């Protein structure tokens with residue numbers, strides 16, 4: 001018998017449940033903390049609630065925008081004065097806030113430390129590793145249980161990944177109540193990001209039985225819950241189920257990273273301004289079609305997700321996407337025919353693309369078959 005060795009590792013302590021946000025002061029545990037969030041009133045209210053329990057943060061950064069960008073990150077870090085360095089960073093927000101916090105935790109007071117590391121791979125000794133408490137307010141990115149941050153440089157049009165073992169948050173505090181106010185479009189795009197993470201961890205050279213089990217559970221739950229939640233946004237049971245699914249998807253891809261659908265998505269987000277969760281999910285039917293018959297853990301897991309009907313899975317996922325208002329055609333996301341082939345080539349050459357266990361020729365055939373390339 002072939003000797004198949006695998007490992008699974010995730011050090012993040014997860015505390016999950018309705019109302020657990022009230023426990024945040026216990027987790028901060030009197031440490032000097034930095035608090036990071038978006039500029040909107042809902043988040044200001046949450047910050048006030050936290051401050052009445054935990055005291056004031058030594059640093060408050062409350063102007064995070066979607067997709068953390070070089071320029072804003074540098075400005076934000078520039079505002080942190082010496083002497084007020086937090087002992088722990090608290091992120092109160094979705095992936096953009098968690099990833100910003102990961103950059104702050106690593107920057108050691110100077111964004112150039114992170115920038116240099118991202119661009120050259122050198123200078124790890126100048127990076128810090130301040131602990132992080134992640135309080136996600138979206139159910140999608142799974143960043144609360146991963147050790148990397150997506151950092152965008154709009155000026156050069158490049159997406160970087162800051163990946164360090166010590167960027168795993170100390171705790172992920174997941175309270176579905178915080179997600180109840182998410183508008184429909186955000187609920188859909190973030191939920192589809194979670195579905196993409198689950199599936200991408202399966203057609204992945206790094207997949208293992210534990211990541212696979214998390215992925216199956218996550219994908220089944222998203223497929224079942226997201227269409228219902230999209231029409232019942234304040235349903236706390238459904239919000240809890242999506243938060244759990246997103247967490248499980250995070251636990252799955254925390255060990256594998258993503259693959260071809262994400263690789264394809266980055267230039268689409270950068271050039272065409274398509275939201276991350278949409279950009280990384282509209283191609284899922286094509287990817288599924290392209291791996292039918294691939295065997296192994298991937299096919300077994302797809303069988304488990306789609307009740308033994310992998311052949312029907314591309315249509316099933318397409319139907320769900322269409323019902324949620326997401327087109328599966330690149331043209332509908334602004335991508336011209338001429339650009340599509342170049343995007344696919346780039347996606348297969350990219351770091352995440354190289355995690356994909358499928359073949360480019362099958363991907364292109366699947367795109368033709370599903371009418372995606374005939375645009």
Ligand SMILES: NC(=O)c1ccc[n+]([C@@H]2O[C@H](COP(=O)([O-])OP(=O)(O)OC[C@H]3O[C@@H](n4cnc5c(N)ncnc54)[C@H](O)[C@@H]3O)[C@@H](O)[C@H]2O)c1
Pocket residue numbers: 038040042065066067068093094095096097099137138140141142143146148149150178179180181182183186190193276277
């Ligand atoms: N590090 C990782 O493992 C990882 C994985 C996937 C994606 N990402 C990154 O995460 C980012 C996307 O994160 P996201 O999808 O969570 O969205 P986001 O953090 O970019 O937030 C988008 C918008 O949602 C709003 N919002 C967030 N929570 C809300 C709530 N509870 N109620 C009302 N509005 C709310 C915010 O105001 C914000 O403007 C991208 O930069 C993506 O590349 C990182």
Ligand SMILES: [Fe+2]
Pocket residue numbers: 141193196197262276280
């Ligand atoms: Fe993603």
